[in-house]
Amino acid sequence: MLICIFMQKQFVESDLRWFPCKNNFHRPLAVQSRNWVVTMRETTATEDLLRRLTLAARRVRMRALQMVHHARIGHPGGDFSAADILVALYLGVLRLRPSDPSWPDRDRFVLSKGHCSAALYATLAEAGFFEEKVLGTFMDPLSILNGHPDRKKVPGVEANTGPLGHGLPLATGMALAARMKKAAWRTFVLTGDGELQEGSNWEAGLCAAQYGLDNLVLIVDRNGIQQGDFVEKIIRMDPMADKWRSFGWQVAEVNGHDFGELLCVLGSSPLLPGKPTCIVANTVKGRGVSFMENNPKWHHHVPTDKELALALAELEGAER
């Protein structure tokens, strides 16, 4: 299978440093275009792996929606746009030990868009950090599964998020810590696109670039929708890639729902020595259920019983 990655022209393929990765499946082939180096990489990710991830992501979506339905609060739209990214990370990219969540050399992942805790919890259960049945307590009184993740309570959670704009500063600090300790772990952070309206992100962006944090990967869940409306209509964030480039980052764009692309790009991230990496993941909010897709209402709409049943049936029957 061939994967395309778009990179800034000024960097040539020979600059790229490949990080060791669980599924070490990239074979770089550079192709010049007018404005871009289009890097074609052949993935050795087996159909089998891709199938496993697809099934896991389907379960994550189903559980997350059930959890939101149960709690009568939640953010299913963003859960669904992020589900494939989370599954690709936890089942295909991050070096982790679910049975030893505080293993010092683990890769770090920060869910900056902490309102999508349902998808995170479902993914953590899928990855084996805790038992699936815990998911049934989502937001129940005294549950460990608060509406936003709490690192003091939930195995596998690295940061207490919820207020937007905390994740990238935290991740920048984690990446600095790895450098100070000469440790090999990488730090990944997932933000929303609306979230990047918070200035704290740009403070951290400047800092990470100055310190050349090539152990830091920012993934932007670019679903084009924030809480109340389309991002474009509230505060436009495009051109997204230009912003990060002008702040000193290496940028790549991927289809955030294509496991081949996700595994290849996330697996070989950070992409360049001496620079932090930003991966703009183009996604669809509500992805996976026809009537939820690309509809701002589903940012925090709680499904009715009927909507839940319809959605589950759609997900159950999904081919792709």
Added chain:
Amino acid sequence: MLICIFMQKQFVESDLRWFPCKNNFHRPLAVQSRNWVVTMRETTATEDLLRRLTLAARRVRMRALQMVHHARIGHPGGDFSAADILVALYLGVLRLRPSDPSWPDRDRFVLSKGHCSAALYATLAEAGFFEEKVLGTFMDPLSILNGHPDRKKVPGVEANTGPLGHGLPLATGMALAARMKKAAWRTFVLTGDGELQEGSNWEAGLCAAQYGLDNLVLIVDRNGIQQGDFVEKIIRMDPMADKWRSFGWQVAEVNGHDFGELLCVLGSSPLLPGKPTCIVANTVKGRGVSFMENNPKWHHHVPTDKELALALAELEGAER
């Protein structure tokens, strides 16, 4: 006299809207280059006007330094990099009535880098907002001239600044107010370059672009030095123009010590309809006194008696 302005390629000269300006001296001539439209404009600013401003700026520098020496605190380096910009604004660009500081239709100016209050106060006195002798009370007990400007006390001051990163949000609000009131005033704001490390600026930058605030002009005092060191060594802010462009602003660069350029570009700002304007003013910190120029120490060094005397003598004898 010919003035060069550099603009983004995609905008052609015919797009430019000229705002009425006190010194209405521009005659656009577009010249294409590879990446830029280089606009040559002939200024009709008389030698006389330029001479007046030069002398005023010299007085502003001398007084500011005396004030800092008197108070035994202050920020002379940034006072001096901003002096020409302040003088160009107050004596050549802003529509103001010094005898009626709260005239509703006045142009607004916010000194976001409020630590350079000495230069601001000296310029306000020069422009006639209050008597020169008030400057002698700089930071004295119960003086109206606090270390950072206070709009409730000082005629002509629009905003209480001091903490960096407040000016652009404030100015964005003022520009929005003008639009809501269908008023013609323009809002100008001057920030430092180190100051732009504050995320609040980028929040406001996004907002001003979304609302197409073409009555808002940001001037960046790009002196390359912040408090402790060169900007480049702490948190690099270059490429400065690219950042603002990717945030949706129209950008021009000028020599911040050339009154011809300053009058021409500030006078014709905002530069384009539908976009806020960012003017990157390339300046020298400590400009005007040989031993103060481009030396981080002078960010907040207080001159000794001898340094003061030497500096005043140099300024006094200055040609330009």
Added chain:
Amino acid sequence: MSESMSSATETFDCRDIFAATLEEMAAEDQRICAVVNDSVGSTKLGGFRRRFPERFVNVGIAEQNMVGASAGLASGGMIPFCCGASCFLTARAMEQVKVDLGYAQNNVKLCGMSSGLAYGELGPTHHSIEDLAWTRVIPNLSVVVPADPVETRSALQWARDNDGPVFLRLSRMPVPRLFPDDHRFIPGQAPVLRDGGDLTIFANGVLVFRALEAAVRLGRRGILARVINMSSITPLDREAVLRAARETGAILTVEEASIYGGLGGAVCEIVAEEHPVRVRRMGVPGVFAPTGSEAFLLEHFGLTAEGIESAAADLVRQRRAP
């Protein structure tokens, strides 16, 4: 949880009257505008945006700019109502609130929505229980916590007419009406809702009706509680506090906020300064809350009619003891 009053009475989400009043005021006064941080739905300002699109500013998810730009709008002659979740509005823009509002005295009305424990199971990041302590220490800033729809409306109208920065701490949990239509919010005046001589309960916001219920229950046990609506935190009704100290000899404060530095703190400061008596503070006792809905958490922290009743009874017992 106590049901006696709420079951009998219609309840209101004060955000509705908030939104309706703001629209009404905007129709009358061109200077009124609204500023939100991607919070059109949660502030219920969809109607405002439809009717006055040119006076509606959504700054996106950016609270520092939200408060800073509101100050700029005010300095340009507008009267901005700057509306967002109280937890972010205050904490994320604390320095803008201090400098651009308190110090520079820009005429901005901060509307902190869904304050206290309103966001329940969304957790401590979304609880706004520090906001009273945080804002009370800022000079020139009025701090108001309305108790019902009538007071919410009146406080908004007062904020419009008062030239100066105001923090309106609004809630989401449905509350019954406590005041007659013609009730007026007056800063620094704390109305007595029920008189009594055994102790005084100072409450505000959503807990006022629970305090009243507690007083009813206490009455049945022969304890006469004075209940005072302390919606005006800054300025505070010093006299009401001192009268309570002198006349009832014991004070209970009840707030949907931390017990440190807020209403309880303010009352203790006055009492200790001028007429020392025993004060017990009810609220969130210096911890981050566990998972649970607002109703669950209020119960968890004893902030129910029963909880208030028993704390009041204890206090009176202590007082009567030697």
Added chain:
Amino acid sequence: MSESMSSATETFDCRDIFAATLEEMAAEDQRICAVVNDSVGSTKLGGFRRRFPERFVNVGIAEQNMVGASAGLASGGMIPFCCGASCFLTARAMEQVKVDLGYAQNNVKLCGMSSGLAYGELGPTHHSIEDLAWTRVIPNLSVVVPADPVETRSALQWARDNDGPVFLRLSRMPVPRLFPDDHRFIPGQAPVLRDGGDLTIFANGVLVFRALEAAVRLGRRGILARVINMSSITPLDREAVLRAARETGAILTVEEASIYGGLGGAVCEIVAEEHPVRVRRMGVPGVFAPTGSEAFLLEHFGLTAEGIESAAADLVRQRRAP
């Protein structure tokens, strides 16, 4: 201004011992790092940067990221000392302090430099007099205001050894040494510096030596003042407060901070809850200061040995009156 003690005694800018101790600790412990916001000079960390460049992070002028990245460093196993002017460190990053430090319990040591009125004529934007009220309401966060170089050093060492977030509120104004070399800062323990039975003065930071001077002067007038160093704001020494209430019957609090919600507020809360006595709070009385140096402003607000003396004498007089 009172000169009697300072003229006789050598004084110290506590930032020097702060910087020296931090370097010493960093030499011993690889986990210690420093984070600054373009404040190398004002934090006196030039030496640290030279000796440990790879453990020194200058995030530029960006306080939200400064605190957030410090939390990330802590979660990655480092012990970051996050140092900047107290006014910006707290206000600009209030939510990061609440969420990333208090709630998430990341092991960050916030060092608020030049707190209180230290920046004098730079004005209210640079005064950090709200920081105690702001930080005291955040659970899990220790709040410490050392009084002299010995205590500054000991508090830093304690902060290193205590796994949890700490706010160290440091000052710049030279102060004499108050403690012997072997004095140890112990959280929640407020040492009695001078005993007396007529009233108790709780002070912290740069005002402790002025309180002691006041006590000397009061002694000459036959008033015996107990002086207690309340450097530990969270946790607070409840027992010391209650003993003071019981044994001396009147309390004066003295802090280089707002009189709302800080040390004074904390003491009033405890006293009103358990043993009501009269408390007078000295500090900045709910206003933004006029222009003037720190020394001028302290005098302006009565925060001198004479001012403390006269407030204490008044309080004792009131108490003795019927």
